[in-house]
Amino acid sequence: MSTRLHLLLLGALGLSLVLSLAVSAPGAAQGSLVQRVPIVPSGLTAPVGVTHAGDGSGRLFIVEQVGRIRIWDGTQLLPTPFLTVSVGPGCGATDCGERGLLGLAFHPNYESNGFFYVYYTRPSDGDIVIARYHVSGNPNVADPSSALVLLTIEHSSQANHNGGQLAFGPDGYLYAGVGDGGGGGDPFESGQNKDSLLGKILRIDVDHPSPGRNYGIPAGNPFAGATAGADEVWDFGLRNPWRFSFDRQTGDLFIGDVGQGTWEEIDIDPASNGGGHNFGWDCREGAHNYTDPNGDMNAGCGSVASIDPVLEYDHSLGCSVTGGFVYRGGVESFLSGNYIFGDYCSGRIWRGTPGTGGSWTRQEFGLPASFGLTSFGESENGRLYLTYSGGSLHWIAPYTFSDVPPTHASWPFVEAISEAGITAGCTAGPPPSFCPDQDVSRAEMAIFLLRGRHGESYAPPPATGTVFADVAATSFGAAWIEQLFNEGLTAGCATNPRRYCPTSNARRDEMAVFLLRAKHGSGYTPPAATGTVFADVPASYWAAPWIERLYSEGITAGCATGPPRYCPDGIVSRGSMAAFLSRTFALPLP
Numbered sequence: 001m002s003t004r005l006h007l008l009l010l011g012a013l014g015l016s017l018v019l020s021l022a023v024s025a026p027g028a029a030q031g032s033l034v035q036r037v038p039i040v041p042s043g044l045t046a047p048v049g050v051t052h053a054g055d056g057s058g059r060l061f062i063v064e065q066v067g068r069i070r071i072w073d074g075t076q077l078l079p080t081p082f083l084t085v086s087v088g089p090g091c092g093a094t095d096c097g098e099r100g101l102l103g104l105a106f107h108p109n110y111e112s113n114g115f116f117y118v119y120y121t122r123p124s125d126g127d128i129v130i131a132r133y134h135v136s137g138n139p140n141v142a143d144p145s146s147a148l149v150l151l152t153i154e155h156s157s158q159a160n161h162n163g164g165q166l167a168f169g170p171d172g173y174l175y176a177g178v179g180d181g182g183g184g185g186d187p188f189e190s191g192q193n194k195d196s197l198l199g200k201i202l203r204i205d206v207d208h209p210s211p212g213r214n215y216g217i218p219a220g221n222p223f224a225g226a227t228a229g230a231d232e233v234w235d236f237g238l239r240n241p242w243r244f245s246f247d248r249q250t251g252d253l254f255i256g257d258v259g260q261g262t263w264e265e266i267d268i269d270p271a272s273n274g275g276g277h278n279f280g281w282d283c284r285e286g287a288h289n290y291t292d293p294n295g296d297m298n299a300g301c302g303s304v305a306s307i308d309p310v311l312e313y314d315h316s317l318g319c320s321v322t323g324g325f326v327y328r329g330g331v332e333s334f335l336s337g338n339y340i341f342g343d344y345c346s347g348r349i350w351r352g353t354p355g356t357g358g359s360w361t362r363q364e365f366g367l368p369a370s371f372g373l374t375s376f377g378e379s380e381n382g383r384l385y386l387t388y389s390g391g392s393l394h395w396i397a398p399y400t401f402s403d404v405p406p407t408h409a410s411w412p413f414v415e416a417i418s419e420a421g422i423t424a425g426c427t428a429g430p431p432p433s434f435c436p437d438q439d440v441s442r443a444e445m446a447i448f449l450l451r452g453r454h455g456e457s458y459a460p461p462p463a464t465g466t467v468f469a470d471v472a473a474t475s476f477g478a479a480w481i482e483q484l485f486n487e488g489l490t491a492g493c494a495t496n497p498r499r500y501c502p503t504s505n506a507r508r509d510e511m512a513v514f515l516l517r518a519k520h521g522s523g524y525t526p527p528a529a530t531g532t533v534f535a536d537v538p539a540s541y542w543a544a545p546w547i548e549r550l551y552s553e554g555i556t557a558g559c560a561t562g563p564p565r566y567c568p569d570g571i572v573s574r575g576s577m578a579a580f581l582s583r584t585f586a587l588p589l590p
Contacts, residue, residue: 060377068082115206157182223276243323338351414434487520
């Protein structure tokens with residue numbers, strides 16, 4: 001190989017693939033595929049929640065209803081529980097009915113203060129307890145002696161409708177979703193009673209306790225102080241809020257409220273509206289008047305003003321809603337801004353899509369339905385997870401290209417360059433394909449590199465056809481190839497006459513040069529090589545300094561281990577190219 005060829009800088013796949021890259025508008029390849037990926041296929045006991053600590057560890061904390069919090073560290077389910085709490089009454093080894101350990105939330109400053117909060121039913125009488133704990137010196141084990149009970153809510157007479165969700169809002173306050181006290185038809189008339197903590201969303205200040213309390217009342221709570229109603233109440237008129245969440249982008253509060261016998265509903269409390277909303281129970285079930293079987297026939301409901309749900313479904317589609325999250329993954333996808341939720345009984349999973357004027361529409365995913373969908377949860381980077389009562393944890397992942405599902409090793413990198421507008425794939429679809437195993441040509445590489453360097457809207461000047469003897473002005477990629485030369489990123493593959501070799505495949509040794517020059521500029525020169533990084537790249541190898549620098553910047557770990565190797569004369573595939581580009585240009589990963 002000539003020295004000129006060592007200084008090239010482009011590649012991709014076949015001519016048809018390149019055409020899709022060059023012609024498609026940025027973002028045109030966005031697909032509408034979703035996959036449910038098992039993370040913990042079995043081994044959990046009655047999981048009812050999953051969340052993260054916000055500490056950058058990447059760990060998932062899984063709530064087991066029987067009283068344990070388990071940790072998934074990214075590779076395994078740790079055998080020792082993070083915390084074990086006594087819960088009940090009526091809890092066995094594998095089941096608690098509707099009681100048990102039901103909620104978990106980590107303080108926004110958990111990384112520095114170590115505080116987290118749990119929601120459970122007390123084994124002595126079934127009353128609801130919200131308590132604070134502290135992590136021990138071992139980050140994977142909490143201190144069981146650190147419990148501080150913040151709030152106890154009487155709930156002893158009925159075993160059902162306990163609610164259980166805890167979450168910190170964007171305002172830094174702790175929110176709790178509490179059921180109406182159980183039984184059928186709200187026999188305690190809790191939903192419309194603003195003085196009761198049952199059938200409500202509560203909001204408390206865990207950082208500034210009030211006299212006589214282990215928590216404070218935020219000044220903006222709608223019924224605080226002299227206003228009629230319990231100080232802690234934020235929203236009311238709920239039956240059994242089974243999972244609520246905040247949209248991490250807008251701060252809007254989404255509530256899944258389990259219905260009585262006919263309707264399941266999703267309610268929204270917009271971040272701008274300040275709480276105090278009545279969602280109707282037990283005067284309304286979903287967007288419909290409710291007939292109370294408890295004797296009073298809801299005589300006072302005619303004067304009650306309430307807010308109807310944005311989404312509802314009847315019991316032909318399920319029997320118990322499981323509230324979810326607005327999808328805000330690491331990169332944009334067709335799910336971004338959609339509310340993902342499901343049903344415990346039927347196992348159906350839907351996305352709610354916002355429309356005009358506050359309207360929402362519901363669309364079911366084409367996923368196999370599984371009974372016992374207990375909860376949704378988010379990772380720190382916005383990945384969406386769900387738990388099933390049978391003992392499993394799954395990841396719900398959207399993907400753009402039919403041949404690069406979330407289980408594919410290249411998936412995060414392919415999604416990243418797709419969102420960045422670097423590629424629209426190799427076929428248009430629908431759904432589109434990416435062809436991750438196909439080789440990258442030098443002509444395609446020109447497009448990849450310049451889009452990565454300048455952004456999705458970049459277009460090079462028209463080609464002249466006078467730079468390379470083998471690149472006519474009308475050749476595919478000619479404008480990109482000539483611009484690559486103009487920016488000093490390539491001198492071509494040969495001289496006399498100067499040629500570019502546009503249809504040749506891009507090699508891994510050349511890629512090191514291309515990527516580092518694209519990142520640092522045409523005048524960049526890496527430090528001298530040591531010959532100690534890769535077994536197949538001695539210090540005397542022509543591209544050794546570039547390859548070792550690529551490694552030191554975290555752009556590559558090589559092609560094989562035992563011993564580490566780089567495979568310098570290997571051909572770059574489209575999947576590998578996606579990884580190279582994502583790391584070189586620090587693109588966000590899903």
